[in-house]
Amino acid sequence: MPNIVVQKFGGSSVATEERREQVIDKIINAINQGYKPVIVVSAIGREGAPYATDTLINFAQDVYETIDPRAKDLLMSCGEIISTVIITQALRKRGYEAEPLTGAQASIITDENFGDTRIKEINARRILDVLEENKIPVVAGFQGISENGEITTLGRGGSDTTACALGAALHAEMVEIYTDVEGVMTADPRIVPNAKTLKHVTYNEVCELAYQGARVLHPRAAEIAMRERVPVIVRSTFSDAQGTVISDAFKQDDIEIKGDRPVSGVTSRSNMALFKILPQKEVEKHILLESASVLGCFRELAGEGISVDFINVRPDLITFMVNNDVVEEACDLLTAKGYKYELFEDFAKISVVGAGMTGVPGIMARVVDALTEEEIAIYQTTDSHTTISCLIKIEDEAKGLQALHDKFSLGD
Structure with missing residues (x-):
């Protein structure tokens, strides 16, 4: 199916009703450009927010000091599932048919290394069926199901991994990672005030930046994008900035990176x-x-x-x-x-x-x-x-x- 775009929205992007309306605007904009969007969402908010993953874990550990890994994955999968329903309802309110899907319902098959699973394969048929019904699939990030039917989670940053893996499985034209910053930056702007947004980085660069500590894209997601050659754009939910394109191309603004930009x-x-x-x-x-x-x-x-x-x-x-x-x-x-x-x-x-x-x-x-x-x-x-x-x-x-x-x- 042509013109598929995978759009991933992080926890800060879906944290409030006002922000969720901006998310819906981004989805509608993709539709107006002729794309068929597949949405991936993280849990609402960060630690302290009622449905954030860390909040759910802390709630259980306040009652019982330890949780076995299998049960913990069940608990941790809840935040993203809540987000899928909320975003689906927001789309329906704006007149767009949508269908929420858990990782299991989206046929994201993983191993059973609870808390840090790897995706083994994705059967894209269910998502393609939803698209053919002219509905918007809203998929819970960060989770999947093992071949034995166990609910599993992908570890920190797992929603990025879900988005890039779906992009590869669906042969999407691109994966858009929406966050609270305007793209991949030359440094953490909280530490380096004059940091700038890069318009383009290579797959290798974003993989290295991620491995060395930059919170731009989860390393596994970057690896999948590089291996499957899925174009990725990192951009802000809250502005119309161009963002950062991640691809094989070795140029930025007609500047040869090799000679004029040795360090990104x-x-x-x-x-x-x-x-x-x-x-x-x-x-x-x-x-x-x-x-x-x-x-x-x-x-x-x-x-x-x-x-x-x-x-x-x-x-x-x-x-x-x-x-x-x-x-x-x-x-x-x-x-x-x-x-x-x-x-x-x-x-x-x-x-x-x-x-x-x-x-x-x-x-x-x-x-x-x-x-x-x-x-x-x-x-x-x-x-x-x-x-x-x-x-x-x-x-x-x-x-x-x-x-x-x-x-x-x-x-x-």
């Missing part, structure tokens, strides 16, 4: 902790490196779903970083397995991202110059074909972001 944005991940793994006993340095019992810590951590970063393996030293929210879990695991370690907290990972930096000399030097000019200590660096990251103390994070943003003239 700066971002960071706060609250990271450094682990230093110590030898099990006094041994020669080369024994430490060859010791499977020591290097096995990475296998143990991965087995518990703990992601590590900034891995550094030297003959006399093994270090790595984890997010603060898993420090306690990592400590418990390492202690239980008999590893000796030292822990250092209050670090941040600060990154510059750009598809155009590949093969361009001097980018790392400019990054180091920007930070050292502000007397910011650099504890470690990593360099890939699209990203350069530095480990710094968390108290220098905001200053470091501004320094890098200015060094690469991203606010000009």
